[in-house]
Amino acid sequence: xxxxxxxxxxxxxxxxxxxxxxxxxxxxxxxxxxxxxxxxxxxxxxxxxxxxxxxxxxxxxxxxxxxxxxxxxxxxxxxxxxxxxxxxxxxxxxxxxxxxxxxxxxxxxxxxxxxxxxxxxxxxxxxxxxxxxxxxxxxxxxxxxxxxxxxxxxxxxxxxxxxxxxxxxxxxxxxxxxxxxxxxxxxxxxxxxxxxxxxxxxxxxxxxxxxxxxxxxxxxxxxxxxxxxxxxxxxxxxxxxxxxxxxxxxxxxxxxxxxxxxxxxxxxxxxxxxxxxxxxxxxxxxxxxxxxxxxxxxxxxxxxxxxxxxxxxxxxxxxxxxxxxxxxxxxxxxxxxxxxxxxxxxxxxxxxxxxxxxxxxxxxxxxxxxxxxxxxxxxxxxxxxxxxxxxxxxxxxxxxxxxxxxxxxxxxxxxxxxxxxxxxxxxxxxxxxxxxxxxxxxxxxxxxxxxxxxxxxxxxxxxxxxxxxxxxxxxxxxxxxxxxxxxxxxxxxxxxxxxxxxxxxxxxxxxxxxxxxxxxxxxxxxxxxxxxxxxxxxxxxxxxxxxxxxx
Amino acid sequence: xxxxxxxxxxxxxxxxxxxxxxxxxxxxxxxxxxxxxxxxxxxxxxxxxxxxxxxxxxxxxxxxxxxxxxxxxxxxxxxxxxxxxxxxxxxxxxxxxxxxxxxxxxxxxxxxxxxxxxxxxxxxxxxxxxxxxxxxxxxxxxxxxxxxxxxxxxxxxxxxxxxxxxxxxxxxxxxxxxxxxxxxxxxxxxxxxxxxxxxxxxxxxxxxxxxxxxxxxxxxxxxxxxxxxxxxxxxxxxxxxxxxxxxxxxxxxxxxxxxxxxxxxxxxxxxxxxxxxxxxxxxxxxxxxxxxxxxxxxxxxxxxxxxxxxxxxxxxxxxxxxxxxxxxxxxxxxxxxxxxxxxxxxxxxxxxxxxxxxxxxxxxxxxxxxxxxxxxxxxxxxxxxxxxxxxxxxxxxxxxxxxxxxxxxxxxxxxxxxxxxxxxxxxxxxxxx
Numbered sequence: 001x002x003x004x005x006x007x008x009x010x011x012x013x014x015x016x017x018x019x020x021x022x023x024x025x026x027x028x029x030x031x032x033x034x035x036x037x038x039x040x041x042x043x044x045x046x047x048x049x050x051x052x053x054x055x056x057x058x059x060x061x062x063x064x065x066x067x068x069x070x071x072x073x074x075x076x077x078x079x080x081x082x083x084x085x086x087x088x089x090x091x092x093x094x095x096x097x098x099x100x101x102x103x104x105x106x107x108x109x110x111x112x113x114x115x116x117x118x119x120x121x122x123x124x125x126x127x128x129x130x131x132x133x134x135x136x137x138x139x140x141x142x143x144x145x146x147x148x149x150x151x152x153x154x155x156x157x158x159x160x161x162x163x164x165x166x167x168x169x170x171x172x173x174x175x176x177x178x179x180x181x182x183x184x185x186x187x188x189x190x191x192x193x194x195x196x197x198x199x200x201x202x203x204x205x206x207x208x209x210x211x212x213x214x215x216x217x218x219x220x221x222x223x224x225x226x227x228x229x230x231x232x233x234x235x236x237x238x239x240x241x242x243x244x245x246x247x248x249x250x251x252x253x254x255x256x257x258x259x260x261x262x263x264x265x266x267x268x269x270x271x272x273x274x275x276x277x278x279x280x281x282x283x284x285x286x287x288x289x290x291x292x293x294x295x296x297x298x299x300x301x302x303x304x305x306x307x308x309x310x311x312x313x314x315x316x317x318x319x320x321x322x323x324x325x326x327x328x329x330x331x332x333x334x335x336x337x338x339x340x341x342x343x344x345x346x347x348x349x350x351x352x353x354x355x356x357x358x359x360x361x362x363x364x365x366x367x368x369x370x371x372x373x374x375x376x377x378x379x380x381x382x383x384x385x386x387x388x389x390x391x392x393x394x395x396x397x398x399x400x401x402x403x404x405x406x407x408x409x410x411x412x413x414x415x416x417x418x419x420x421x422x423x424x425x426x427x428x429x430x431x432x433x434x435x436x437x438x439x440x441x442x443x444x445x446x447x448x449x450x451x452x453x454x455x456x457x458x459x460x461x462x463x464x465x466x467x468x469x470x471x472x473x474x475x476x477x478x479x480x481x482x483x484x485x486x487x488x489x490x491x492x493x494x495x496x497x498x499x500x501x502x503x504x505x506x507x508x509x510x511x512x513x514x515x516x517x518x519x520x521x522x523x524x525x526x527x528x529x530x531x532x533x534x535x536x537x538x539x540x541x542x543x544x545x546x547x548x549x550x551x
Numbered sequence: 552x553x554x555x556x557x558x559x560x561x562x563x564x565x566x567x568x569x570x571x572x573x574x575x576x577x578x579x580x581x582x583x584x585x586x587x588x589x590x591x592x593x594x595x596x597x598x599x600x601x602x603x604x605x606x607x608x609x610x611x612x613x614x615x616x617x618x619x620x621x622x623x624x625x626x627x628x629x630x631x632x633x634x635x636x637x638x639x640x641x642x643x644x645x646x647x648x649x650x651x652x653x654x655x656x657x658x659x660x661x662x663x664x665x666x667x668x669x670x671x672x673x674x675x676x677x678x679x680x681x682x683x684x685x686x687x688x689x690x691x692x693x694x695x696x697x698x699x700x701x702x703x704x705x706x707x708x709x710x711x712x713x714x715x716x717x718x719x720x721x722x723x724x725x726x727x728x729x730x731x732x733x734x735x736x737x738x739x740x741x742x743x744x745x746x747x748x749x750x751x752x753x754x755x756x757x758x759x760x761x762x763x764x765x766x767x768x769x770x771x772x773x774x775x776x777x778x779x780x781x782x783x784x785x786x787x788x789x790x791x792x793x794x795x796x797x798x799x800x801x802x803x804x805x806x807x808x809x810x811x812x813x814x815x816x817x818x819x820x821x822x823x824x825x826x827x828x829x830x831x832x833x834x835x836x837x838x839x840x841x842x843x844x845x846x847x848x849x850x851x852x853x854x855x856x857x858x859x860x861x862x863x864x865x866x867x868x869x870x871x872x873x874x875x876x877x878x879x880x881x882x883x884x885x886x887x888x889x890x891x892x893x894x895x896x897x898x899x900x901x902x903x904x905x906x907x908x909x910x911x912x913x914x915x916x917x918x919x920x921x922x923x924x925x926x927x928x929x930x931x932x933x934x935x936x937x938x939x940x941x942x943x944x945x946x947x948x949x950x951x952x953x954x955x956x957x958x959x960x961x962x963x964x965x966x967x968x969x970x971x972x973x974x975x976x977x978x979x980x981x982x983x984x
Contacts, residue, residue: 066838068838072754073589073753073754073755073756074755075755079590081590081591081594082591153597154601156594156595156597156598156601161595209702210702210703211703214642214644228756228761229751229753229754229755229756230753230754230756230761230939230942231761231764231934232839232840258840260838260839261934262836262837262838262932263928263929263932263934263938263942264942265929265930265932267820267823267930268835268836268837268929268930268931268932269836269932271823271827271828271834271835271836271931271932272834272835272836272837272838272932274827274828274835275827275831275834275835275836277834277836277838277850278838430583430587430588431582433587434584434587470595
């Protein structure tokens, strides 16, 4: 193993850790993949069989899957701000990498990637022989063009906020026709994950002029036939897709995909799925609790759960009274009766959480004991903080998130013995988003991210000028925490990282600004005839291998 | 009669103007942020500003109303100094071009500091590009500006030499520094009174393309319900009203009452549960493809049934009440005393007068059926006009709302006119002058 030329030196290190039993096999695959070793090769290294698809005889070709979703206005893919349109267009255009349901990232349009030892130079080797659906060859020019689009201020992509911190437009270099080199300003391990961020679709540099619908040229398995906003979208199979199926012929197995916009109400979609008029409901933004409740025991439907790092975060603004006092924050955190909250607010469909923003699905998660519900201690803390007669606080809640509202109701009840008078301020969800960073106490939904460092960098640090970063909704920043996080950002060794994370988690629990009572499951809900469809923690539809059985 | 109709028509125009102003003002006053509704909660202030500018939403309300009503191209003509023309491409996209003196269509884009014109001769479809820096006009302070049509249907004022520096990526050349860029946008439209209700802010598609499909869907749904309900409801109402207090009267009145008091969302859900989930006779939701709504007539069954039940009870009770009143009136008694045959009394004398009230209600209900059946549409996921209006209102999509409101005004005034004309046939004493 040692001395192999093309393998990143850290992989050897990881392999040693694996053999010492300090790293699980799953983590080894994840980190080896992160450093450019294909998952198949990593599996071979540790002697795991690489899961093979079904034999060709079982798979039926043909058929059209019908999905209820919202068909939104789309122009520039880099500007996407909702997942639903990407689930339609990701079947047409593709990404350089892909993060699977186990949060392992693989090369996709890339053959592989190589990171330098200091994690500041990333070489992206492109897969050769891929053609766009208009016949153009996929080359480094397309990647070069697309990344420049992400980093262009005028385009206004959310990727800029993510990659802009470590990559300048002049840090992108086209090394040859099928190779791009990224020269980063500072070490970063999440580059492959960022390349799979949902607006990061690779565009055809020859034809793209700002509106993808006018020139829908991607490398994906389907072509765009109809796109009528707020009505429907129709995709047709292309015959020369670069991936081959189990039968040796090009993917995809299905003849097409149809997407219907049935409005925002869940009940017609559930009724349509029950009747078999549609095969799937896209739950990426709406959340699946209503559909899960209605369909979990229904015969004709498969409900596939997946654990995520998605959470309802009770956040306290540390620059506003009374939350500037850590004792008050800790008091409210101790008022969460977590089993009860998970059971009543989310039907027990998830994992209990600690009050730090790192989930068990994250590789660097450091196991900690779940805190008990302790109103006596909370009362004591409130008294010490100068509120012996209790405290009246307003909790801002978006009313369309039913689980958030139930969370608030339970908290109100359970915090009363400690002396908190929690006044629930429900408001339309859109109104909550208007002022989510401004309210002193509120519950904000946070989406899943594959690495533990990603959310912490987004929400719990200051920027270079010492101001809270854009999504730091609690204005909380801690010098020790920031230093450790910076260290973690450049540490690839999972064991070392976990050690750092043990400290990070402890700090966020002891003096942090948030309470998280549970991690939510997500679901993929499809009819019986849909085969080989995988649920994904962020609700992405990765449907290349999916096929439809008879009937 | 002709005079009456002309007067009604003028009244219609005035109503439409007033309603459009009212809708505009209400939307203006309501809270909410269009940019966030469309682009999501996490947009940066710069993105928001750019979105509002490109949509023309940064202009004062009265300017936006005028643009909506009479269009903006006439104003933009002067700025560009060329005639502007709207064309529809083969793929169905609407594009605006400036017309050069030789008849070619031109648009502009900025690459670095260079102004590039894209020209298309009508004879050959292929567009040619050439540098067009001659169009820059220098201002006193040394900066230059230029008004032109961009590739996204705006008239844009580009500036260069200004203080703001931006980097633009030019295909084939790389990054080029430019000083300035677009500073002012006028979104191009023809205006409502010239037949262009504009582009929906929510979907980015021309409103006219969506709204007529939606209107057709609603007309189909409401039309079927209407055709089914009216004869049945009128007939049953008359039967019930003929003998007040009889067994059939009690049965029909109570039955009608039950159906008309259960709200339509409840009826709809019960019907879905019984007919679609339990018995599985018909689908409980509407999923329409290309040839909606005829593609799957079975999907129309439950929405139509829900509407029918509600309407049936209502019209039945109105007709019954009217019939009861007429049957008690002295002229019916006189007719009976004269010894006229019973059926002759009913059809020749009673029914015509008894129908006045139901006709008024029915005509008012046509309007309700078109826009007000939003609940039925939402319950069944039916893509109708009511749902379109609801979605537009949620997004503060002013163009969609205005177009929908205008259609409803047209229908309200139109059906009232029809009702007035029907009155003259029912009661010859009514004359309009």
